[in-house]
Amino acid sequence: MKFVVENISKSSGRLGHLVQAETGKRFRTPLLVQTTKAGSIPYLSREVFDYITKETPALQFSLSTINHMTESLKLFNGTIGAYVGYPECLSLLLVRDTCTTTPSGHNDKDIMPLFTRRGKEMLTATSYMDAVEVLKPDIYQGLCDADTNLDSSKKRITKSVDRTAQFMDLCYERHQNSTVLNNSGLFVPIVGGYSTFARSDSIKHAKAKGESITSGYIFEGFHNNGLSATEVDVEQLLKVMTHSLNELNVEKPKMMPGAYTPPAMLELISLGVDIFDTSYAYCAATNFKALTFNFDLTKTESGNCSPFLDITTDSLKEDFTPLLADCDCLTCKKHTRAYLYHLYNTKEMAGPILIMIHNLHHMMKFFNTICNCIADDKLPDLVKLVNYQGHDAALDYSIKLNTKAISRNDQGKSFTVAKDDQ
Amino acid sequence: MTTKVPPLTYKVIAECSVTKARAGLMTLRHGEVNTPVFMPVGTQGTLKGLLPDQLIELNCQILLGNTYHLGMRPGIETLQKAGGLHKFMSWPRGILTDSGGFQMVSLLKLAQIDENGVNFCSPFDNSECMLTPEHSIQIQNTIGADIMMQLDDVVKTTTVGPRVEEAMHRTIRWLDRCINAHARDEDQSLFPIVQGALDPELRKICADALIQRKVRGYAVGGLSGGESKHEFWRTVHVCTDLLPKDKPRYLMGVGFAADLVVCVALGIDMFDCVFPTRTARFGCALVNTGQMNLKNKKYENDMRPIDDECECSTCSRYTRSYLHHIAAMEAVSCSLLSIHNVAYQLRLMRSMREAIQRDQFPQFICDFMAKHFEGEPVPLWIREALQAVNVDLPPDDVKVKEAVA
Numbered sequence: 001m002k003f004v005v006e007n008i009s010k011s012s013g014r015l016g017h018l019v020q021a022e023t024g025k026r027f028r029t030p031l032l033v034q035t036t037k038a039g040s041i042p043y044l045s046r047e048v049f050d051y052i053t054k055e056t057p058a059l060q061f062s063l064s065t066i067n068h069m070t071e072s073l074k075l076f077n078g079t080i081g082a083y084v085g086y087p088e089c090l091s092l093l094l095v096r097d098t099c100t101t102t103p104s105g106h107n108d109k110d111i112m113p114l115f116t117r118r119g120k121e122m123l124t125a126t127s128y129m130d131a132v133e134v135l136k137p138d139i140y141q142g143l144c145d146a147d148t149n150l151d152s153s154k155k156r157i158t159k160s161v162d163r164t165a166q167f168m169d170l171c172y173e174r175h176q177n178s179t180v181l182n183n184s185g186l187f188v189p190i191v192g193g194y195s196t197f198a199r200s201d202s203i204k205h206a207k208a209k210g211e212s213i214t215s216g217y218i219f220e221g222f223h224n225n226g227l228s229a230t231e232v233d234v235e236q237l238l239k240v241m242t243h244s245l246n247e248l249n250v251e252k253p254k255m256m257p258g259a260y261t262p263p264a265m266l267e268l269i270s271l272g273v274d275i276f277d278t279s280y281a282y283c284a285a286t287n288f289k290a291l292t293f294n295f296d297l298t299k300t301e302s303g304n305c306s307p308f309l310d311i312t313t314d315s316l317k318e319d320f321t322p323l324l325a326d327c328d329c330l331t332c333k334k335h336t337r338a339y340l341y342h343l344y345n346t347k348e349m350a351g352p353i354l355i356m357i358h359n360l361h362h363m364m365k366f367f368n369t370i371c372n373c374i375a376d377d378k379l380p381d382l383v384k385l386v387n388y389q390g391h392d393a394a395l396d397y398s399i400k401l402n403t404k405a406i407s408r409n410d411q412g413k414s415f416t417v418a419k420d421d422q
Numbered sequence: 423m424t425t426k427v428p429p430l431t432y433k434v435i436a437e438c439s440v441t442k443a444r445a446g447l448m449t450l451r452h453g454e455v456n457t458p459v460f461m462p463v464g465t466q467g468t469l470k471g472l473l474p475d476q477l478i479e480l481n482c483q484i485l486l487g488n489t490y491h492l493g494m495r496p497g498i499e500t501l502q503k504a505g506g507l508h509k510f511m512s513w514p515r516g517i518l519t520d521s522g523g524f525q526m527v528s529l530l531k532l533a534q535i536d537e538n539g540v541n542f543c544s545p546f547d548n549s550e551c552m553l554t555p556e557h558s559i560q561i562q563n564t565i566g567a568d569i570m571m572q573l574d575d576v577v578k579t580t581t582v583g584p585r586v587e588e589a590m591h592r593t594i595r596w597l598d599r600c601i602n603a604h605a606r607d608e609d610q611s612l613f614p615i616v617q618g619a620l621d622p623e624l625r626k627i628c629a630d631a632l633i634q635r636k637v638r639g640y641a642v643g644g645l646s647g648g649e650s651k652h653e654f655w656r657t658v659h660v661c662t663d664l665l666p667k668d669k670p671r672y673l674m675g676v677g678f679a680a681d682l683v684v685c686v687a688l689g690i691d692m693f694d695c696v697f698p699t700r701t702a703r704f705g706c707a708l709v710n711t712g713q714m715n716l717k718n719k720k721y722e723n724d725m726r727p728i729d730d731e732c733e734c735s736t737c738s739r740y741t742r743s744y745l746h747h748i749a750a751m752e753a754v755s756c757s758l759l760s761i762h763n764v765a766y767q768l769r770l771m772r773s774m775r776e777a778i779q780r781d782q783f784p785q786f787i788c789d790f791m792a793k794h795f796e797g798e799p800v801p802l803w804i805r806e807a808l809q810a811v812n813v814d815l816p817p818d819d820v821k822v823k824e825a826v827a
Binding site: 037038039040041042043044045046047048051068069071072075076077083084085117317318320330334335336338339342343345346348349350352353354 | 466467468469470471472473474475476479491495496499500503504510511512722723725735736739740741743744746747748751752753754756757758761
């Protein structure tokens with residue numbers, strides 16, 4: 001895996017691309033990676049994903065949702081991407097599922113708790129690297145203790161930095177000596193909650209091993225995944241990130257996993273973060289929110305009072321307009337709000353499928369616009385538009401649990417459809 | 423508008439020279455339907471887990487909607503404002519709706535039937551409602567399906583005695599009320615339903631009466647309700663003998679592969695069943711040998727597709743192993759298996775149509791049964807049903823010997 005910075009914009013943001021080692025295929029940054037659950041983009045088969053885009057996706061796998069497949073993958077003659085229906089994708093491996101809340105605690109000595117559908121499993125740096133060697137992703141993150149958020153105590157933050165350093169010592173060793181990870185890039189975790197001192201410590205350790213082993217950096221420990229990422233204090237976050245990015249090599253790609261809101265993503269991109277994932281689109285879809293925020297700089301008149309449309313609103317029952325006027329996704333071209341409301345009301349599976357199509361399409365177009373704005377040096381304008389949507393005050397992009405949305409029980413035994421796990 | 427062309431025309435394209443099977447072309451306001459056809463069930467205006475585009479990709483030409491469910495949600499007013507179900511769900515091809523009566527009797531324990539209609543308690547607000555033949559047709563006219571079903575008086579197949587005869591006669595009376603109430607004969611075709619439980623005499627009286635009415639196709643009802651397979655096939659056989667050859671015949675609620683093959687041989691043209699999509703949600707895939715339960719541990723490391731010969735989007739991309747790991751756990755597994763199962767049903771029907779057109783249907787039946795039962799004895803009812811239409815399956819022991827050799 002290689003990363004090339006192409007263009008650093010005068011005012012803010014930068015353009016670049018990741019290069020897949022084996023194929024030479026390029027993935028433009030800022031990059032939106034498709035988050036997956038158990039290897040699949042939530043609700044979408046490959047056939048349906050192809051209705052959204054013909055572009056080769058980058059897929060983000062979380063060990064906590066695919067760990068039960070690793071034994072089978074040992075026997076599979078092909079990549080993890082091929083196993084889940086995307087043979088040509090760029091694969092990124094994370095530890096935690098960004099879509100659902102990661103429970104806190106259980107951080108025993110040398111052990112990282114992995115919350116899988118089989119329950120809590122004990123992950124050590126060794127067992128993690130064993131799994132990485134089976135999965136052979138294009139990019140994988142180093143193991144870390146990311147169990148921190150804005151409320152974490154100083155002690156917990158220090159522990160997370162220390163434990164991460166311990167985990168990483170072994171990860172570095174295994175990565176260097178591995179005979180199968182030559183084409184896999186290691187993204188070194190930077191942790192430390194919202195403490196700039198702790199972040200500096202984490203960065204110091206990350207740099208100590210030398211830059212050659214590091215393909216990029218991944219920033220963890222700002223939230224506990226799931227909806228919590230949509231609620232982070234952006235001001236605090238930016239303070240810590242500004243500080244951290246100043247201490248790191250510009251040449252390396254930076255990744256921030258989780259459901260950061262579109263305004264937060266834009267601010268982070270302005271600072272120089274390169275890679276995000278689609279968890280926000282998922283968190284919205286699973287709570288029956290269709291993304292409708294405007295990012296078209298040619299249409300700046302105020303209109304949106306909310307960045308999304310709540311499909312469970314009764315007034316949509318006979319609203320025969322598309323989710324979003326002028327949207328050219330399959331859902332908006334073929335279906336109406338009334339139909340989506342009906343699918344919600346009858347708890348039909350096509351509901352989340354169609355909202356997910358729209359939300360992913362919206363986010364992908366959003367990222368295209370971001371790239372264009374960086375090239376045209378207009379990112380600050382976009383930040384303003386997305387934040388304010390033509391109003392005087394910034395809009396609230398956080399996503400709350402929609403209790404009206406279909407629950408797990410309604411969908412049959414163990415379908416993970418609507419609820420955030422907590 | 424080409425108002426002169428009826429909303430349903432049917433043409434027999436080929437007839438099997440041995441059995442009663444026929445291949446036909448049914449033309450509706452929303453496109454052509456090649457028969458024999460299997461209609462997947464999209465109960466509430468969607469086929470569970472699949473999008474209309476995927477169904478078109480599979481070349482599905484007609485699907486079934488349930489009047490009872492659609493009448494409850496989204497409701498008739500909404501469907502009216504939407505301009506009918508085709509527009510509401512964005513499905514440009516054929517739709518057939520049932521009368522709603524069957525759901526009432528099967529879902530609602532308290533449903534009571536009298537001459538006026540079906541009396542039931544609304545499951546939503548417990549208010550007392552009455553579904554009359556007129557009301558059923560009014561709802562179906564609003565839904566706007568290409569083919570509508572009359573409201574019939576459904577009795578359990580295994581019922582005996584005067585209630586069966588009463589239901590049969592009432593079904594005929596209700597048909598006349600349905601025909602009178604039908605307000606969109608330019609766009610929609612109303613199918614009557616042959617009733618009479620397992621009594622050939624009653625079936626004959628019913629069929630004779632229905633044939634007097636001006637309709638464009640017929641349904642065989644009251645089966646698949648707990649009767650033995652021997653009684654089942656004999657009743658189908660009786661009905662297809664009674665019904666005119668120049669109109670399509672629809673056997674309600676039948677969709678297991680072996681049943682489809684037998685009933686096509688007996689002269690049925692249209693089928694529907696929830697089974698392929700329902701079983702998908704439980705992690706089961708349909709294959710020639712029956713069902714494959716992908717949750718079974720033995721598929722954990724099986725890197726083959728569900729079926730080598732299947733061309734569906736699931737078989738072209740996913741292994742049994744991966745499907746095993748997500749079956750009945752991840753919502754996407756329901757989509758993946760439903761696609762395969764609907765593709766399987768449609769492919770089976772296509773193979774039958776092609777065999778009939780080549781006049782090689784008897785051979786097709788023998789090959790199918792050999793594969794389907796794989797050395798197991800073919801059930802007696804299948805042998806007898808096929809003998810009734812002049813097809814002798816090879817004896818089981820011969821087949822077992824061949825398999826050993």
